[in-house]
Amino acid sequence: MIADPEGFGLDNLPYGVYSVGSAAPRVGVRLGDAVVDVAAVLDDDVFAAPSLNPFLAQGPARWAEVRARLTDLLAGHVPASARHPVGSVALHLPFEVADYVDFYASEHHATNLGRLFRPDSEPLMPNWKHLPVGYHGRAGTVVVSGTEIVRPCGQRRAPADDAPTYGPSARLDIEAEFGFVVGAGSRLGERIGVDAFADHVFGAVLVNDWSARDLQAWEYVPLGPHLGKSFATSVSPWVVPLAALHDARVPLPAQDPEPLPYLRGREPWGLDVEMVVEWNGEEVSRPPYREMYWSPAQMLAHLTVNGASARTGDLFASGTVSGPQRHQRGAFIELTWGGREPVTVAGEERTFLLDGDEVTISATAPGAGGGRISFGAVTGTVRPAR
Template identity: 60%
Template sequence: MPEQSPFDLAEGDPFGPHNLPYGVFSTADAPDRRRLGVRYGDSVLDLSALPSALPAAIHPHAELLTAPTLNPLLAAGRPVWRQIRAAVHSAVTDPAHRGEVAPLFHPLAEVTLHLPFEVADYVDFYASEHHATNVGRIFRPNDAALTPNWKHLPIGYHGRAGTVVVTGTPVVRPSGQRKAPADEAPTFGPSLRLDIEAEVGFVVGAPSTLHEPVGLGAFRDHVFGVCLLNDWSARDIQAWEYVPLGPFLGKSFATSVSAWITPLDALDEARTAPPARDFPLLPYLDDAGAEPGGIDIRIEVRINGETVSRPPFSAMYWTAAQQLAHMTVNGASLRTGDLFASGTVSGPDPDQLGCLLELTQGKGPYLQDGDEVTLTAWAPGPDGARIGLGEVTGRILPTG
């Protein structure tokens, strides 16, 4: 039986020509050489070799494609992103290029995938009304579920960029202080309530200038693409430390992201209006009349191979454009490689909750050593195609 060509994809493959996500890979014969790649089906197209194969289409940007990380490409800005995306699309779809491009493919199963970009800053938001309401009811049963500011601004916190890791990286159970309400004093030890948070991350490309806010209309000029993200959370550590300044050590030990960054332009068909808002917004957050800011991404959460939830990203109250606008409204600047995450994605139904805290009403069980968590997702594409987001997987290891 002849070997299948990497150009010939199975019908409905979510990593077809409408997707073309970017990543960084290495091969067994050159493990220390990191190269940019684009996923196409179950293959990786070596972008570092594309300028030689198709010099007319890609030559002006050869230096960007031969870097060992996506950051130079991210910094180049949207016009360049679109030119390179068009050239890659032509490379994998135009029969005239097959002879030059075919040798540039590597089987996905035979490469090692790396963190695709150097993370500059990391911000995590709290943008799901369903999640925030459920958590409020668990922690504040006698008070309003949502805090008074929740529907007026996207709440967030600054995380730790240095502990963002690529899918497949083991997650070691963190230790820290924890104190149950009935305990007289805090104790120290491994987290007993280790949790997940199914989220969507947004990768900043073009930077901004200090003291110049980035408005809603400039979102596409600065955000390069999207990835799945798991914000691992030690709930017992978090509960004891977070008053009054918010998450710290209960979050900063690990955040897992996909090895593939899906370009924002690949999700045009998935654009959708966010849920109706029942509070008036200040002008810098008011997206009435703007292009639909929501994205219809269907997430699936599996623990040890069993599906436990299917959170819908379309249900998020705050959009990524609003998050970016709020993140910079005080004049804070963006840097290439900034990563900001949506916060836990949860929907209105019991099988649409994005963390174990919600799924178990705070009672557990939480993650055990050896458990493996996998996030997958897809979004509607053109002509009925599906746009797949690269999966995020992590296995829990015991405290060292």
């Protein structure tokens, strides 16, 4: 197995969509510091498309066949005409997002927010350890890394106010998350069991679920997140295949009470993914995905247990990834404890995001042969409200 110091060796081979100059976007794989044109090396027009969706729809047997062929071919000589320096290409949204669901799968994050939002009550709601809580997001505002984020406006009511006011969010936040891309869908009325996860999910991306905490606080009772979340969700440009994550599997944390039968699998697993959050170029957090209470397979099983169909291009995300320590918190509302405990960023005390701020989330996981694979990064810069 060829190792790569950047985490983009043959044990990874993540897929993306790229373009060179004015040429139409097409599918590539990342190998080291280059993007390799898949249609050219495989002589297959399905990869000349401007999204991964046609390939994703072909299903797991085809995914495995293509990965095996690419691994063999790229271990040898790659024609210069099919290889582009990664710095010379534009990267696009890698798949057409059909539906978007965001979960709330970290016990540490849910407990912290419960203590912040409901200080006089139990931090976890009674249902939290019985099912993966989630909400249905807005697929049309999922954007690729590098897309600027316009500060959202909406209603908010400060604790001292008698009535709501309208204006730009003053408590703009991030959520460092891990997302999963559905390739092969399911029919309406059918369920996807936890042990059928790999038959449907193609791979994983990094997610930043931008959050306007003041808008969210005013609107979320009784129906949950809406405008405080729907203005933008950023994803990384590279989709790491599920097949590349075999060596990253770890046991889930203990689940007590035992989940209902439809959420139990033969061998429940999580993923040992180490995330890094940078605020204006300075590292402020290292959220560990291995701490997540609910597994990716449990999330998908719950998403479809009522018969809801899954479609090619569906994206479902984990919710904020947080660990037990302060430096492992994946949202700034946690990191600054609701703004009461500022952090120092580039010599300045900060709580929530200011216009001009840039946030980058990156991640790596164990790969084959003791190395590590990279997910790349998802970056966004905040621009003033319009």
